[in-house]
Amino acid sequence: MRSLSTDFKIFSFLFLSPRYIKDVKGLVEEIKDRPYYDILKQIIQLTESYYDKVATEFTSCFINDYKHVKCPPYESWYREKTVYGISAQRVLEEYTKYGIYPKKQLPDHISAELEFVSFLLFIGQEEEARRFIREHIVSWVPKLIEDILENSKGECTKLLGTAFKQFLDYVVRTIFVVNR
Numbered sequence: 001m002r003s004l005s006t007d008f009k010i011f012s013f014l015f016l017s018p019r020y021i022k023d024v025k026g027l028v029e030e031i032k033d034r035p036y037y038d039i040l041k042q043i044i045q046l047t048e049s050y051y052d053k054v055a056t057e058f059t060s061c062f063i064n065d066y067k068h069v070k071c072p073p074y075e076s077w078y079r080e081k082t083v084y085g086i087s088a089q090r091v092l093e094e095y096t097k098y099g100i101y102p103k104k105q106l107p108d109h110i111s112a113e114l115e116f117v118s119f120l121l122f123i124g125q126e127e128e129a130r131r132f133i134r135e136h137i138v139s140w141v142p143k144l145i146e147d148i149l150e151n152s153k154g155e156c157t158k159l160l161g162t163a164f165k166q167f168l169d170y171v172v173r174t175i176f177v178v179n180r
Contacts, residue, residue, distance in 0.1 A: 005121035006030045012114035015160075035166050043156055043163065057152065071144060074110075091112070113137060145161055
């Protein structure tokens with residue numbers, strides 16, 4: 001399960017911003033055997049070739065769009081219909097047990113949650129990672145993925161939604177089915 005740390009790190013970067021594509025590119029070769037590897041390579045290629053277009057797509061989908069954000073990447077939004085709700089406070093409590101305080105995003109932003117799972121797996125806290133995934137990731141991320149696939153306006157964000165769905169399916173099979 002520790003090998004999944006890199007996968008979580010990659011998706012954390014992808015949901016943080018397209019400007020982290022070099023970090024993704026530096027890690028993606030470590031996960032060649034994953035079902036979403038080829039899609040990640042496409043995302044890298046598109047982002048490097050059409051950065052401004054991809055950045056606009058990303059902003060429209062996750063940050064700011066006319067009338068409302070299409071896919072708010074926050075657990076609180078999907079569970080409570082608010083930003084920085086109880087869910088954010090709960091994940092922050094989990095982070096602080098390890099001396100972690102998110103600086104780039106709110107605590108319940110998908111990027112922060114994925115980064116935290118990556119950290120837990122990296123330090124060998126597999127049971128804690130499994131619990132966090134069960135309590136926080138799988139409870140709301142499927143709806144986020146559905147919204148990405150339904151509302152994204154460009155090829156790159158659609159590919160991100162597709163890769164993220166494959167990733168989540170892979171994680172659930174690997175962590176909850178194989179390791180029973």
